[in-house]
Amino acid sequence: MSVRAAWLLPQGQTREDTRLAPVGTWSPETEIRTRDGVIPGGNPFAATGVDAMSLQIGVGRAVVQGTDPQGAYPVAVDAPETVKFADGDAQFDRIDSVVLHVYDSLFDQNGQALAAVEIIKGDATATPTAPTLPPAHLRLWDVRVPAGTSAGVGGIDWRSALADRRRFTVAAGGILPKGWGLAFDGAYDGQYRDNGGTLERWNATTRTWAAYQPPELPVETTNSGAVTATGWTMSSFDARRHRRTVQFIGFWSRTGATLPANPNIADTLIATLPAGWRPTLTVEALCSTGYGFGAAAIGSDGKVTLRSWAGGNKTNALEQGENVRVSATFVQ
Structure with missing residues (x-):
């Protein structure tokens, strides 16, 4: 049989x-x-x-x-x-x-x-x-x-x-695989089906299938935890994270010796980002005084290290007292 x-x-x-x-x-x-x-x-x-x-x-x-x-x-x-x-x-x-x-x-x-x-x-x-x-x-x-x-x-x-x-x-609660014909109503609010790679959810109130949108994760922020290196004074630090994308901006004033612009300079530590707000791999950050500009590297250890400076003042150097804005966006 x-x-x-x-x-x-x-x-x-x-x-x-x-x-x-x-x-x-x-x-x-x-x-x-x-x-x-x-x-x-x-x-x-x-x-x-x-x-x-x-x-x-x-x-x-x-x-x-x-x-x-x-x-x-x-x-x-x-x-x-x-x-x-x-x-x-x-x-x-x-x-x-x-x-x-x-x-x-x-x-x-x-x-x-x-x-x-x-x-x-x-x-x-x-x-x-x-x-x-x-x-x-x-x-x-x-x-x-x-x-x-x-x-x-x-x-x-x-x-x-x-x-x-x-x-x-499928059994109740299971996701219906895509087969022949999609012109059918769902049976209960919150039923799911696969529409060829798109997950859809049945809305019993509007009686429609709609592409499933995962819940929006909350935005996290912090303005503390950054540790400033010797030779600098921090004016402010603000960071924002949504899902796995981190954005931060910080202002530091140079209190140490003037840094000449070659444009390459000896690696100079500015600050260390707080734990949990660091990249997985080394990324680049932009640095600027509004006139001069440079680039910094941010390592997985959170260290923000100035590596180049293009000047902008009369001496093309980063002098004592100048305020440097450091900003970056990266995915953790």
Whole structure:
């Protein structure tokens, strides 16, 4: 037995039926209905053409929803199933659907209790559409059968005829993977789905899917903790961090010896940034008096070291008493 359904047979449900069928997967669609669909994992119910008019459906698991009173049926296909298509209409194309069909004699007139992989034949028209499915059917694939198609004239071109109609379902609270068709409402406020790499959240008030935005992290600030080196006096220090991006600006006045502009100068320590406000790797900082300007390096140890100066005054040097603004932005 390759197609198994749990909670269907009045007697004789096997241990294998219960183990293989996805009995724990219930994603709500309404208060009483379950979202039917394929259980993700690998490539469930893969379709492969095996001859001119036959298609093989691979293994997989799914939930098939009947009417509201019926409820939903867990189904597993544990060995590939092959279905054969009827020849094409003489005049028009048609679209057939490959489905999982659950028969339940308590709710239908078929007198059976089983699950099957079947073809639901569409109407041949000038503008064919896929057939409408009754309850207890789950669409897996649509197949366009061109007019006049038969095994004798080459059969169905599986490369162009197949349309993937597998939609996915997961347990309540799980993120729905992207499958066929996105035009469906969510079931509850805060439900999530993957829209091809974009996480979307269902808003039950506006009844819309919206791209998920993570909560905005608070902005952190500090104006203390910087340690000023010998030869300098600090006027102010302010730092701001949002997420992992740090911005700071500090004003230091030169109290030590004049620093000549070559423009390269011997490394001169200005200050050390407080712990937690330092870069992961060495970054550059801009330095300026409003006239002259230079560059400093900020190491992972927080040390702000002046390395060059381009002057700006008469001597092109950084003289005692001049106020230097140091600013930088970096990602930690």
